[in-house]
Amino acid sequence: MADTAAVNGNPESTLPSEQVLALEEEERKEEEEKKKARDPPIVFKDLIDVKDEFDSLVALIDGKLSPEEQKSTEELQQYMIGDEGSWALSDGFLDYINRLLNDKNFPADVRVKTMNLLAMAALKDDVILVLHQDRKDHVLMNFAYEIDRLSREEQEAVALFMANMFENLSSSEWLLYISEWQYNTQQISNIRVTTKVSVHCLLSDNPILQDRGSAIIYNLAAKEVKTVVFDDIAVEITMALLQYFNQKPSEEQLFRCMKALARFADVSRQEVPQLIQMIGPEPKTFRGTSERVDILIEQISSKLR
Template structure:
């Protein structure tokens, strides 16, 4: 997995005056009025009374930072980071939440640093508000610093905020971010190809030298080949496009190998027929769609029945899905058939491209958030969709996103919704829903969730054990419990001991369950 450097840019808003004047003004020396920003993925991110901003590094009116501190490396994908930032900008780090002394740019830098690489920014920067609060000037100094903070905003932003956004402004920003994301991916891909070509050259040269030292014949493909002008020493005689194709094929094989090597998820591939579900949905909504919605229905047919790629779906496709899921004027079966089709789509390799359309409106996860309020047949279809999302690495990672947004006055995120669906399904009285609940929890355990999620799922599992599950379901749950003990080595064992039942009470169910119970007993000692 490729990594990106995370840096902290440290600015002194007073431009050196704080160190000179503070002893005279407040009776103690303050080295600077600190403003910080996180620089990662080629952008500078910071927070102020205007909310979260980003710009090219060193392009704010503050100019060059006083210091640049390398915090570490991150392996968080750029797309995940952008989703995370977008979630923060709509919630805890909106401009209205800004507080100069308690919720400022430095607190923001601390949170982002922790998220990206688990590092903290220097303590003397975070302690600055206490120095201000304890000064003899009371509220006067914070007002001054507040004025200085405004100088950190990019000029272009001030100009933008002075006029109303055009209707296409947000869409343009989104497109710019998408282009930047694709550029980063392309750059990473070029870097990977270059590294792999160099690696193949080194292997080839090593093999050639070994054969020569042993006095053996050197195969033609290992012989020195005269190079054309501009070729790098050691380059292969094949044209670059051929080499790239070979490397792409090699990458595909590696990805398939990685997929086979991972813990296999539980999914349901043969449960539904795409054409039958589509025809049923079409019959239910025929004559109830606008012209634009009819086009979306045609796109869905091309994607699901024609088995074409996600390119067949327009940008507004998920708005159409949102109408089908949230329009209570439509019969329940419409929502069931829609979710069944999405459950089949979840098995497709490119479903992640469809999911990324939902970064702003959260159509799918807002619907999933309501699992405890929708009809039982809808719950089963929704749970099937979540289960099948684990088929592909990218879509399963999407379920784990932690970026927050507000829905019905509650803060939520993809992982919170996924956990809610898992717990609700597992503890349902419906056998089909319970079945899918055990599959979701099994798949989540294979992904190694955060501690708090492991604890919540453990509590649900312990409650579920009282229903005397069958062997298959018990196997899935014991397997998950073993994983959760590893993830949360203190809280989960305590829960098992306090709440029960003792896992050993299930001994004798089957040989494979007994093996899991034995492993769990060792960890609980």
């Protein structure tokens, strides 16, 4: 005879593994609902051929790895090409990534290929499990923090990784963590690194970095997060946006930046409008660029009155 408690769905009668699966399914549904409700992020899904990038990476590091690192290369292949879940990655996977990003005996191309693959991994809905492995050593964010010291190709790969991290809610929220750690002589956090990367890219003279920087800032501004997080960065990014406006950006990038500025003016209602008036250029100077930009200009201008 069937257990009536189990039939009626009494949680006390279900196995722990079944309870975990049910919770995971519930969380997945909640995430999907939140995803549908938000503005779609700007991500770059088709820039990298994952198989070609992986094969190029293997050619560069072949014969230079320990047996454990070779195993991690196979795990990376399973995750990125075999379409296995992040469960395929062992506990030592971030140690492997750490070596690829920081061993100066490797050519810069190793770092570029590694970050490009991680940028494609960022589009996966379980990438947060990989990120959680990095809580102790902060391998990924320490590397990203050095963006101003990297080669152009490395910078582009870091920017791609960070933009694509906004594809999923959990990984985008990871970018905004405020817990600090010491890196060299600096106290940094995920949100500080995210801000530094976005500002550096936007103000670069490299069009690819500008494009990805404006995407990161747009995605940041679209996040529905507590004001306390934005208080710390709204002013810094606003100053970068105003400086960038002097470069006469394209309509697409102007739209992204105006969208961000409208959001920051809404969050930081005193400081951001004051900065716009003090530094300029005033948003209304861009009127007539497009209908969608004009709508945002009107929203911002209403905060300046």
